[in-house]
Amino acid sequence: METFGERLHAAVAERGPLCVGIDPHASLLARWGLSDDIAGLEHFARTVVEALADRVAVLKPQSAFFERFGSRGVAVLESTIRQSREAGALVLLDVKRGDIGSTMAAYADAYLSPASTLCADAITVSPYLGVGSLQPAFDSAAAHGGGVFVLALTSNPEGPAVQHAVTSSGKSVAQTVIDEISQVNAGAQPLGSLGLVVGATIGETGHDLSKVNGPLLAPGLGAQGGTPDDLRAVFGESLHNVLPSYSREVLAAGPEIGELRAATDRVLAGVRAALG
Ligand SMILES: O=C(O)c1cc(=O)[nH]c(=O)n1[C@@H]1O[C@H](COP(=O)(O)O)[C@@H](O)[C@H]1O
Numbered sequence: 001m002e003t004f005g006e007r008l009h010a011a012v013a014e015r016g017p018l019c020v021g022i023d024p025h026a027s028l029l030a031r032w033g034l035s036d037d038i039a040g041l042e043h044f045a046r047t048v049v050e051a052l053a054d055r056v057a058v059l060k061p062q063s064a065f066f067e068r069f070g071s072r073g074v075a076v077l078e079s080t081i082r083q084s085r086e087a088g089a090l091v092l093l094d095v096k097r098g099d100i101g102s103t104m105a106a107y108a109d110a111y112l113s114p115a116s117t118l119c120a121d122a123i124t125v126s127p128y129l130g131v132g133s134l135q136p137a138f139d140s141a142a143a144h145g146g147g148v149f150v151l152a153l154t155s156n157p158e159g160p161a162v163q164h165a166v167t168s169s170g171k172s173v174a175q176t177v178i179d180e181i182s183q184v185n186a187g188a189q190p191l192g193s194l195g196l197v198v199g200a201t202i203g204e205t206g207h208d209l210s211k212v213n214g215p216l217l218a219p220g221l222g223a224q225g226g227t228p229d230d231l232r233a234v235f236g237e238s239l240h241n242v243l244p245s246y247s248r249e250v251l252a253a254g255p256e257i258g259e260l261r262a263a264t265d266r267v268l269a270g271v272r273a274a275l276g
Helices: 004-015 026-031 040-053 063-065 070-086 101-110 131-143 159-163 173-185 229-240 256-276
Strands: 018-020 058-062 090-097 122-125 147-153 196-198 214-216 244-246
Touching: 004 090, 004 147, 018 040, 040 058, 040 063, 040 070, 040 173, 040 256, 058 063, 058 070, 063 070, 063 090, 070 090, 070 159, 090 101, 090 131, 090 147, 101 131, 122 131, 131 173, 147 159, 147 173, 159 173, 173 196, 196 256, 214 229, 229 244, 229 256, 244 256
Parallel strands: 018 058, 018 244, 058 090, 090 122, 122 147, 147 196, 196 214, 214 244
Antiparallel strands: none
């Protein structure tokens, strides 16, 4: 069985280093002329999948925007995941889960087990109950060829107060997360299956990402003010493992399929130039 790291490496080589988020904000539904209800959600998600799933490496549905509509929204999320994967995109389901290990195992069953209708290629998780509490998700990912992206240095302005705080070991919280994930990925070829989330907006923070040997998801580009030029300052020598991620910047170009594709081509050209 191929690992997620292998599958992601191949997808990026073939389709380019880009993740597009599927975030059906109420404001975007309105902008597209859609109703803020289950029909609008379904039309929005189906259009994005039709426009992009056969060409971008990774699609990242944001679960919150589907959960807003209850069980019917979750059903749309299920079909969005399934259709995206069938069209060849890897699906990173953005759920940012994190709990004690025994509960984490149930989240892993929900999102990483092929037996689940919500099974994605990878998920986002939060490490603030301790990186070790995420072990059931790491185990499930390893068993099924999936991936897990752990929040390290998030794009929002509130992040540093927690993530830069210094722990009893003398390292920051974020560096502790980075080092624990680096240990698991050590030696994996061409890339480990555990990723980190590092916002494109954070500037130079002095954190050492050089040993991660896994994908570095970089949200915060576009709508949150981050630009491809910011990637060099944030990632330095680790630029080759960066997976830039855009949601609203691309989605605002809809609802025309051609416009969504053109916006995707434009941001991909921008990040390719920056990543070198
Ligand atoms: O894990 C994420 O994807 C994430 C981490 C982070 O630090 N910042 C961040 O914005 N995100 C997500 O990335 C998306 C950003 O959307 P845009 O700002 O519209 O590109 C949202 O779905 C956020 O939930």
